[in-house]
Structures are given as C-alpha cells and as structure tokens.
Amino acid sequence: GIPIRTTLDNSTTVHYAGLLHQLTMKARSTVRDIDPQNDLTFLRIRSKKHEIMIAPDKEYLLVVIQNPCE
Amino acid sequence: PRALLAAMLTDRTAAGAEVESLWRSSRSARCEAKSCQTGKISTTETAVQSHTSRDAGVQTEQSKDAVRDFQQEVQVDYASLLSFLQRVEAAVIKELNKNWRSHAFDGFEVNWIDQSETVLCLHNLSYPEARDQNLQVTSLSWNATGSVVACSYGRLDGGDRSTEKSYVCTWNLDRRGLNPQRPDLVVDVPSSVMCVAFHPSQPALIAGGLFSGELVVWDTSRTEDPVLWRTGMTSDTHTDPVYQVAWLPDAKRRNHHQLLSVSTDGKILLWREERDGRLALAEGFAVVAQQVPHSAQLKKLAWGDVAVGVTSLSFSHFDPRVFVVGVEGGYSLKCSMAAETPALHRTGSSVPLRAPVELTFSPHGGPVYSVSCSPFHNLFLSCGTDGRVHLHSMLQTQPLLSLQLAKKYLFCVRWSPVRPLVFAAASGEGNCNKCSCLTGDVHLFDFQKSSQKPALSIKQAMGDHPVYCVEFNSKQTRLLAAGDAAGAVRVWQLSSDFTEQGPRELNQLEQLASEITD
Numbered sequence: 001g002i003p004i005r006t007t008l009d010n011s012t013t014v015h016y017a018g019l020l021h022q023l024t025m026k027a028r029s030t031v032r033d034i035d036p037q038n039d040l041t042f043l044r045i046r047s048k049k050h051e052i053m054i055a056p057d058k059e060y061l062l063v064v065i066q067n068p069c070e
Numbered sequence: 071p072r073a074l075l076a077a078m079l080t081d082r083t084a085a086g087a088e089v090e091s092l093w094r095s096s097r098s099a100r101c102e103a104k105s106c107q108t109g110k111i112s113t114t115e116t117a118v119q120s121h122t123s124r125d126a127g128v129q130t131e132q133s134k135d136a137v138r139d140f141q142q143e144v145q146v147d148y149a150s151l152l153s154f155l156q157r158v159e160a161a162v163i164k165e166l167n168k169n170w171r172s173h174a175f176d177g178f179e180v181n182w183i184d185q186s187e188t189v190l191c192l193h194n195l196s197y198p199e200a201r202d203q204n205l206q207v208t209s210l211s212w213n214a215t216g217s218v219v220a221c222s223y224g225r226l227d228g229g230d231r232s233t234e235k236s237y238v239c240t241w242n243l244d245r246r247g248l249n250p251q252r253p254d255l256v257v258d259v260p261s262s263v264m265c266v267a268f269h270p271s272q273p274a275l276i277a278g279g280l281f282s283g284e285l286v287v288w289d290t291s292r293t294e295d296p297v298l299w300r301t302g303m304t305s306d307t308h309t310d311p312v313y314q315v316a317w318l319p320d321a322k323r324r325n326h327h328q329l330l331s332v333s334t335d336g337k338i339l340l341w342r343e344e345r346d347g348r349l350a351l352a353e354g355f356a357v358v359a360q361q362v363p364h365s366a367q368l369k370k371l372a373w374g375d376v377a378v379g380v381t382s383l384s385f386s387h388f389d390p391r392v393f394v395v396g397v398e399g400g401y402s403l404k405c406s407m408a409a410e411t412p413a414l415h416r417t418g419s420s421v422p423l424r425a426p427v428e429l430t431f432s433p434h435g436g437p438v439y440s441v442s443c444s445p446f447h448n449l450f451l452s453c454g455t456d457g458r459v460h461l462h463s464m465l466q467t468q469p470l471l472s473l474q475l476a477k478k479y480l481f482c483v484r485w486s487p488v489r490p491l492v493f494a495a496a497s498g499e500g501n502c503n504k505c506s507c508l509t510g511d512v513h514l515f516d517f518q519k520s521s522q523k524p525a526l527s528i529k530q531a532m533g534d535h536p537v538y539c540v541e542f543n544s545k546q547t548r549l550l551a552a553g554d555a556a557g558a559v560r561v562w563q564l565s566s567d568f569t570e571q572g573p574r575e576l577n578q579l580e581q582l583a584s585e586i587t588d
Contacts, residue, residue, distance in 0.1 A: 004146055042161060046175065049574075053165055055158040060151065062158050068169055 001061055008065075016052075020063055024056050189528060189568075192549070193561040195250045197223065197239045200557050205236060207553030209539050211276065213268040216545025217244040218254075218290075220276055221559045224262035226538055236262045238278055240290055243549075243561065255290050267315050269327065277329055279312025285331050285341060285349055299349045301341060306351040306419050308333035313381050319390075328352060334379030334398060338405070338426065355405065355426040356413035357395070362403065362427050384443040384450060386464065394450050394464075396438030402452045404429040404464060431467050434458060440482045446490035447579050453480035453495055459515075463583055470583060471521065475513060481536065487544040489571055490579040491517040492525075496552060498536015511537040512552050514568060517582055518575070528562060530554050 001021040006013040028040040043054040046068075055062040205223040212219055220240040239253035262281035269275035274291040275298065284307055288296040301307050310333045320326040320342065329341045329349065336357045341349040357378045379398035386392040391407040405426035413425040436455030443450040448464045457476045460469040478497040486492035495513045516525035530537050535556040543549035547569045550562045572578075 004151070042165065044165070048572075051169060053162060053169075055162050057154050057158065060154045062155070062162060064162055064166065066166055066169055068172070068175070 004060075016063060016065075017061075020052070020054055021061060024054055024061060028056065189526065189565055190563050191560050192563050193241075193243065193248070193250055194558055195219070195221075195239075195241050195253070195561070196558040197237060197253055197256065198251055200237050200239070203235075205557055206555040207538060207557060207559055208263065209265040210541045210551050210553045210559060211266045211268045212541055212543045212545070212549075212551065213240075213276075214271050214273040214545075216543050216549075218242045218268075218273065219541075219543075219551050219559065219561065220266055220268060221553050222263035222266040222278055223557065224264055224281065226264075226555075234262050234281075235260060238263055238266060238276070238288065240276070241559075255296070257288055257296055259286070262311075264311050265314050267317060270317050271327075277315050277317065279315040279331055279333075281311045283308030283310060283312060283333060283335070285312060285315060285329060287329070287343075287349070297347075299343050299347050301349040306339070306354075306421070308335050308337060308339065310335035310379070314383050316383060316385065318385070330383070332380040332383045332395060334381065336378050336380060337423065338380060338383070338395065351419065351421045353407075354419060354421050354423040355407075355409070356423040357397065357403065357405075357427060358414050358425065360414060361411070361425040362401070362430055364430050379437075381438060382440045384441045386443050386448070386450075387445045388448055392464070394441045394443060394452075396441040396452055396454070398437040400433040400436055400438055400454060400456075402431040402433075402438055402441055402450070402460070402462065403427045404431070429464075429467065431462050432460070432469055434460065436479075439480065440484075442484050442493070444485045444490065444579075445487060446485075446576060447583060449579075449583055451483045451485065451493055453483040455479040457497070459483055459493075459495055473515075473522070475524070479536070481538045482540050484540055484542055486568065487542050488547045488569055489516075490575050491582075492568055494540050494542065494550060495524075496537040496540040498534075498538070498555065511535075511554070512540055512550070512562075514564075516568070518572065518578060521582075526568075528552075530558075530560055 001017050003010075003013045003017045008016075023045075024040070024043060027043050031038050031040045040056055043056065045052040045054075050065055050067045053064045053066065055064075200223040204225075206225055207221045208224040208226055209222045210219060211221075218240050220238060223237045223239070225234070236259050238257040238259060240255045241248065241250070242254050245254070259278070259280065261284070263278045264281055265279045267277050269277070274289055275287060276290060277285060277287045279285055282303070284303060285301045286297060287299040289298040290296060292298075308331065312331045312333045314332050316330045317327045318330050318340070320328050326343075330338065331341065332338050338355040338357070339351055340353040342352040344350045357380055359378050362378065378401075380395050381398060382396040384394050386394070393405050393407070395403050395405055397403065406428050407426070409424050409426045409428070411425045413423040431452075434452065434454040434456050435458070438452050438454040440454075441450055441452045449470070450462055450464065451459055452462065453459045453475075457474060457478055457480055459471075459473045459475055459480065461471040461473075462469050475495060476497050480495050480497050482496040484494050486494070493515050495515070497511055497513065511530040512528040513524040514526040514528070519525045530552055535554045537552050537554045540550065540552045543551070548563050548566075550564055551559055552562065553559045
C-alpha cells in the first residue's frame with residue numbers, strides 16, 4: 001500500500017507499508033477461509049522488541065508500533 | 071456397415087483429439103493450480119495497486135525531494151480518511167492502553183533456534199612444525215564467509231625476529247575430514263608475521279604484517295605462489311614491526327579496498343595495490359608526541375619530538391573516517407582520516423604524512439595492546455598491560471568504566487558482533503601471585519549480568535600460556551577463536567546466552583553509556 005501519513009522516516013515507512021499490507025491481506029483471507037461469515041477486525045504482532053498493531057479497512061490501514069513496558 | 075464405418079472413423083479422429091486435449095488440459099490444470107495458489111491472490115493485489123505503483127517508483131529514486139513530495143502527490147479523499155480514522159481511533163487507543171498495562175507476556179520467551187547451555191571447545195588446531203620451533207600464535211582472522219580461520223605464527227616476546235621463518239596457516243572448518251594438525255594451507259614467510267586480516271568480501275585474500283615492517287597480501291586460492299602483493303622494503307615501509315593490518319573500502323574506487331597498517335614506528339599508512347604486484351603508499355599519518363593534543367586533566371607528555379609507537383587500531387562503525395589507536399605510552403587516541411595538518415616526522419616518504427590525532431583519552435598504566443570500537447554505539451574498549459579494560463565514550467577523555475580484570479597482561483579485547491553488552495578479553499603473563507586472580511585466559515563479559523566481573527572465564531589449555539588473540543566470527547555468531555603462546559588455536563562454541571540479543575539490549579547499552587557519565 002502507499003503511505004499517506006507517517007511519523008517515521010520515509011524508507012522505514014515504505015518498508016512497513018509493503019510488508020504489512022500483504023500480511024494483512026493474508027490474515028484476512030485466513031479468517032474468512034475458516035469461517036466465511038467472519039472478517040478481520042484487528043491484527044497484532046508481538047516481537048521481542050516491540051508490538052505492531054494494524055487496524056484494517058476497505059481502503060486504508062492504520063499501523064501503530066508500540067514499545068511495551070517490561 | 072457403411073454407417074458403422076463412418077461412425078468408427080469419426081470416433082477415431084475424436085479419440086485422437088481427445089489424447090491431445092488431455093495433455094493440454096493437464097498442463098493447463100497445473101497452470102490453474104498455480105494461479106489459484108499464488109498467482110490469483112497476488113494478481114488481485116497488484117490490480118488494486120497498479121495505478122499506485124508509479125508513486126512507489128518515485129520513492130525508489132531516493133532523491134530527497136521526491137521522497138518528501140510523495141505525500142502530496144497521492145490523491146487522498148480526506149473526508150473518507152477522516153471517517154476511517156474516527157472509526158478506528160477508539161479501538162486502537164483501547165488496545166494501546168491495554169498493552170502497556172498488560173502483564174500477559176511477562177517472562178514469555180520464544181526460542182526459534184536450539185538453545186545450548188554450555189561453552190565447548192569445537193576444535194584444537196595447531197601446526198606441529200610451528201610448535202616444534204616454539205612459535206606462538208600472534209594473530210587470528212576469520213574470512214568473509216566465516217568458514218575459514220587463519221592464524222599467523224611468530225613470536226611476540228622480544229628479540230630480533232626479522233629473519234626467523236614463520237608461517238601463516240588456514241583451516242576450513244566446514245570441510246569434511248578436517249585434520250586439526252594439518253592446516254589446509256601453509257604459507258612460508260621469511261620473517262615473523264605479527265598480524266593477519268582476511269579481506270572483508272573476497273574470501274581468499276589475506277593480508278599480513280611482518281616483523282620487518284613489510285606488508286604482504288596472499289591469495290589462498292593460488293597454489294603455486296600465493297603472494298599477490300607486497301610492499302617490499304622501500305623508504306615508505308615501516309621501520310618497526312607492523313602490529314595491526316586492516317582493510318578499508320577505497321573511497322575513490324568502488325569495490326576496491328586499501329590496506330591500513332600500524333606500527334610502533336608511529337606511522338599509520340594506507341596502501342593501494344599497483345599493477346605490478348606492488349603495494350604503493352596512498353596516504354599516511356604519523357603520530358608524533360608533540361602533536362598529540364592533551365587536555366588539562368592529563369599529565370603533559372614529556373617525550374619531546376618522539377614518534378609514538380602505535381600498537382593497535384579500530385575503526386568507528388558510525389563514522390568511516392574516524393578511528394581509535396592505542397599507543398605504547400598507554401594512551402588511546404581518537405584520530406580522523408580527514409586531518410590536514412602535516413606531521414613533524416623526520417624521515418622522508420613519498421607521500422606527505424599528516425597528524426591525525428584529535429582527542430587523547432585518559433591513559434592506562436602501561437602500553438595499550440588492543441582497542442575495539444563497538445558496532446552498536448559510540449563506545450570503545452581498550453586494554454593493556456595494567457590488566458585493566460577501559461570503556462570509553464568517543465566524546466570524553468575520562469573512561470566510563472575501568473575494570474580490573476586480573477593482575478595479568480591483557481592482550482586483546484573484542485566486542486561481540488551480535489550482543490551489544492558482551493565483549494571478550496584475552497589475558498596471560500604478568501606476575502600472578504595466588505591471590506584472587508581469575509583463573510582462565512579468555513574472559514567473556516556481559517554487562518547485563520554484572521559490570522564488575524566476567525560472566526565466563528574459559529581456560530584455554532593446561533599450563534600457563536598466555537592467550538594473545540581472540541576473534542569473534544561474525545557470520546557464524548556462535549564461534550569464538552582464541553590463539554595462544556603454545557601455538558594452538560582453539561575454536562569455542564558459545565552458549566546461546568552469548569549469541570542472542572535480548573529485547574532491550576540496545577537501550578540498556580545506551581543507558582549504561584549515559585548513566586555512568588553522571
């Protein structure tokens with residue numbers, strides 16, 4: 001997807017946008033494959049260093065990256 | 071009968087056509103399966119994005135203006151964007167709040183690779199002829215692919231070793247049938263080799279610095295005569311042994327590298343390859359005592375116009391022109407390749423030598439034998455004969471930490487390439503009464519566990535042979551090689567807690583750097 005607004009630097013934003021769009025589509029098709037009446041509402045990826053949260057929509061994606069307190 | 075024949079004929083041609091179409095339909099069936107699995111999904115995605123791929127193209131040009139402008143070129147319907155944001159705002163904020171208060175993942179760790187708890191000695195490599203001549207391992211290097219380790223034999227104790235024969239040996243650890251007593255390649259060198267360094271991208275080239283002051287580059291893939299380039303003995307060559315050699319990317323010619331050598335004659339020289347197998351001097355620096363800046367906090371250097379012997383060098387990973395050198399006087403000096411002032415060096419050379427020193431750091435109690443810049447932060451370590459390791463920030467003269475490791479000399483210190491808080495130090499020699507001395511020769515420090523004593527001390531061998539050099543393998547990050555005075559190179563496999571970066575380690579390193587300055 002194309003980034004519209006970002007608070008990160010441009011190259012990181014572009015990197016995240018491309019990868020996360022594909023992942024969101026895959027997650028969505030997985031959810032709908034299991035149950036066609038269901039649909040993806042929110043996606044969270046937790047990694048060693050931080051947590052990525054994605055709110056999907058028909059036209060847009062909101063991506064938030066948070067450093068959780070340990 | 072005629073009607074039957076006619077029917078049979080038509081049947082036969084139909085059968086023939088059927089065979090062909092079976093083959094085609096199975097082929098197309100395979101094609102269809104492919105498109106179902108991957109092509110179909112990806113094509114719908116690209117169809118949606120195809121009109122926007124032009125914008126992506128603008129971004130990859132990497133010119134600053136183009137990248138800054140992308141946000142304005144995209145046609146955005148702000149009304150629908152606003153309604154979208156208003157729809158998701160509540161959900162996202164709720165998740166963010168839940169997350170930072172959550173204890174759900176406390177202590178939750180995932181292991182993607184096999185954990186190993188212990189440190190084991192994988193290989194004990196040596197060259198029997200060198201051991202018979204009582205030669206010591208003076209230096210080690212891993213090659214660009216991380217599968218070959220090379221060591222240089224020579225002697226680090228005093229005496230004139232310029233005519234003593236020595237060897238450079240390489241072992242390929244990934245080869246089947248590796249014989250630890252028979253190196254894959256042995257290069258006979260007429261003078262003692264003090265340091266070796268593999269080329270950072272060409273796995274077969276290795277450079278060595280000799281006791282005589284010369285530099286030689288060997289090509290290990292050539293069987294007849296491995297010598298590729300050499301400096302020879304010219305007026306430019308070092309007049310003292312070369313203690314460290316390093317490859318630097320050539321600023322002017324891409325994909326070419328230059329060689330940097332340091333020696334106790336005070337000179338830091340940059341060599342480039344010439345066509346006739348010669349290494350010619352490209353640039354040079356000389357460290358002269360009078361030109362070393364000293365702040366009011368340090369004692370005045372009372373050496374006069376004397377060259378300061380350089381024993382070690384390390385480049386900063388953040389600024390490619392800044393490097394740190396350690397000198398015999400116990401000082402670490404921050405230098406820059408961009409320095410312009412000419413050096414007050416007496417002997418003439420073909421290229422004018424410059425004075426590179428910009429900052430003098432607080433000294434050790436004895437000569438500095440090794441410096442190492444951290445790949446993760448603007449910090450460096452220095453160690454020397456006073457048995458202490460100093461952790462310095464590049465920006466200030468006083469050390470952030472001064473650790474007394476042992477009463478023994480410390481010969482080498484290296485940061486870990488994967489864990490920002492870990493470093494290794496090699497020790498040996500020195501007066502060691504049976505006090506609270508650390509047994510062991512290779513010490514691994516982990517600032518996450520303790521900033522006072524090593525997390526692990528590895529005993530290299532029986533007996534009291536000092537370990538002169540230690541090198542981490544940056545490609546196979548579990549391996550650590552250590553070479554000692556008995557002529558053996560041991561390859562250690564580290565446990566996973568030395569090789570896996572923790573989640574907040576970089577933050578902890580920054581915190582360490584800033585809290586100690588206060």
